[in-house]
Amino acid sequence: MPKWMPRMTDARLIPRDRSAHPVPRDPDYKTSVARSPNLPLLSMPSTLTEETGPVFGHGLIGALDNNLILNFSQGAAPAIGERILLHGRVMDENARPVPNTLVEIWQANAGGRYRHVKDTYFAPLDPNFGGCGRTLTDENGQYQFLTIRPGAYPWPNRGNDWRPMHVHYSIFGQGFGQRLITQCYFEGDPLIDRCPIVATIKDRSQIDRLVAPLDMARAKPMDFLAYKFDIVLRGRRQTMFENRPEGM
Amino acid sequence: MVQKLDTLTETPSQTAGPYVHIGCIPSFAGVEGVYPEDLGLRAVEQGAKGETITITGSVHDGTGWTLRDAMLESWQADAVGLYPGQDGADPKVNGFCRFAADKDSGEFTLQTIKPGAVPGPDGTWQAPHIALWIVARGINTGLQTRIYFEDEDNSADPLLARIEQRPRVETLIAKKTGDGQYRFDIRLQGDGETVFLDI
Numbered sequence A: 001m002p003k004w005m006p007r008m009t010d011a012r013l014i015p016r017d018r019s020a021h022p023v024p025r026d027p028d029y030k031t032s033v034a035r036s037p038n039l040p041l042l043s044m045p046s047t048l049t050e051e052t053g054p055v056f057g058h059g060l061i062g063a064l065d066n067n068l069i070l071n072f073s074q075g076a077a078p079a080i081g082e083r084i085l086l087h088g089r090v091m092d093e094n095a096r097p098v099p100n101t102l103v104e105i106w107q108a109n110a111g112g113r114y115r116h117v118k119d120t121y122f123a124p125l126d127p128n129f130g131g132c133g134r135t136l137t138d139e140n141g142q143y144q145f146l147t148i149r150p151g152a153y154p155w156p157n158r159g160n161d162w163r164p165m166h167v168h169y170s171i172f173g174q175g176f177g178q179r180l181i182t183q184c185y186f187e188g189d190p191l192i193d194r195c196p197i198v199a200t201i202k203d204r205s206q207i208d209r210l211v212a213p214l215d216m217a218r219a220k221p222m223d224f225l226a227y228k229f230d231i232v233l234r235g236r237r238q239t240m241f242e243n244r245p246e247g248m
Numbered sequence B: 001m002v003q004k005l006d007t008l009t010e011t012p013s014q015t016a017g018p019y020v021h022i023g024c025i026p027s028f029a030g031v032e033g034v035y036p037e038d039l040g041l042r043a044v045e046q047g048a049k050g051e052t053i054t055i056t057g058s059v060h061d062g063t064g065w066t067l068r069d070a071m072l073e074s075w076q077a078d079a080v081g082l083y084p085g086q087d088g089a090d091p092k093v094n095g096f097c098r099f100a101a102d103k104d105s106g107e108f109t110l111q112t113i114k115p116g117a118v119p120g121p122d123g124t125w126q127a128p129h130i131a132l133w134i135v136a137r138g139i140n141t142g143l144q145t146r147i148y149f150e151d152e153d154n155s156a157d158p159l160l161a162r163i164e165q166r167p168r169v170e171t172l173i174a175k176k177t178g179d180g181q182y183r184f185d186i187r188l189q190g191d192g193e194t195v196f197l198d199i
């Protein structure tokens, strides 16, 4: 028996390209100044710890979980606002779909107010809007939410900063090292180019990837508009063979 | 010009913001009734094998102030070092837990079992550890780190071995404060800055 046997593997995660991500510290986003490490991150190839991750079953997901218009009132009364379908596909860097992965979203209501004790903006709460939703991607990595378009809102940063309309996204992937939180913006919003949180991303083409285009092909006449937001998670290195001691 | 690669670039991160709790742990945020319960409430179920432990700590910014709005996630192996989904893993170990800094004190608590050692690269073994992911307002890309334990043999761990400034190893090691009790504080910046990972 040979001592070394080739083993099929594609487990190692592709190292994160930090230049595609926001800078950790940006004086125009004031809170980042004291909350960003001074010292470099410690880089290392991924291990089993990052290559494995929690798996959630369909039993977790309730019938209204991806319907933010109805899920807070549990179907009793719809939320106020511009009805939209927010849909897209979760893929990895190798352009393979990421199936059965949990996508969670949260957002302000149509007036730009969150249902949260710390949100003191005087836009009113909507009694029928909670602001959270979740779903699992299907076998092709597709997901969808029915929601209302969130309002823009002011926030304490520089003298007169406003967040563009946005939906927060949390995606798991299939390994803990793929974990990602991001935000989806909407085509045509003039506040995107004025937002210091958006501007923490220094690569313009990467900012564009967070802006969901209007998707009339998926809009439903007399019911809702649609926006498409695709997400790419870290991929796994496609090394076909790696030499490992036998039995490892 | 050259041929075009058919690989994609990862979607950029954005801060989780101050209202991450609404999306991830809505009941904690006061948004009740959408889901039966928040996701990831328990790292382990009753009857999980291994030593039951409680880890408490807090997250500090560069001025020493304790964050009240941080949300953390943990991921770990079972008592013999198998991750959920691996053959033979303890079915009572969920491995994943979500927990938040207390709104008033900033303290967080993780109740779980001590994980076993897990295989590392090139035939090495990684000392028992729990992976942590920290998000909050002002953190533009979620911060990865790990909790190791001061009463375990960490001498051959391949990750800890990579830390050049040896005193910084201590930032990843939970201190034993009692029977099954550990303390793990996270410093985002400055004196005693935690080693954050790019794995």
Ligand SMILES: [Fe+3]
Binding pocket: A108, A163, A166, A168, B017, B019
């Ligand atoms: Fe927001």
